[in-house]
Amino acid sequence: MGVRHVRGMDRSQVLQTFESLKVEKDTICWDRELTGFGVRVYPSGLKVYVVQTRHRGKSKRVTLGRHGVLTAD
Numbered sequence: 001m002g003v004r005h006v007r008g009m010d011r012s013q014v015l016q017t018f019e020s021l022k023v024e025k026d027t028i029c030w031d032r033e034l035t036g037f038g039v040r041v042y043p044s045g046l047k048v049y050v051v052q053t054r055h056r057g058k059s060k061r062v063t064l065g066r067h068g069v070l071t072a073d
Contacts, residue, residue, distance in 0.1 A: 039067065
């Protein structure tokens with residue numbers, strides 16, 4: 001699984017890029033402003049919102065829902 005950070009783009013550019021994003025393997029794009037929030041993109045084109053946190057030294061990642069059903073707003 002890959003990891004990407006979006007830099008130097010305004011919101012409309014990020015949304016355009018996000019909609020057209022294609023990956024060869026599962027990739028998580030992390031939000032630079034909201035720690036632990038990201039979008040997991042699958043090769044099929046499916047995009048889901050995720051949250052990751054740490055508790056007592058262990059990392060936990062939870063899927064919030066599919067893009068389109070939920071929005072990042």
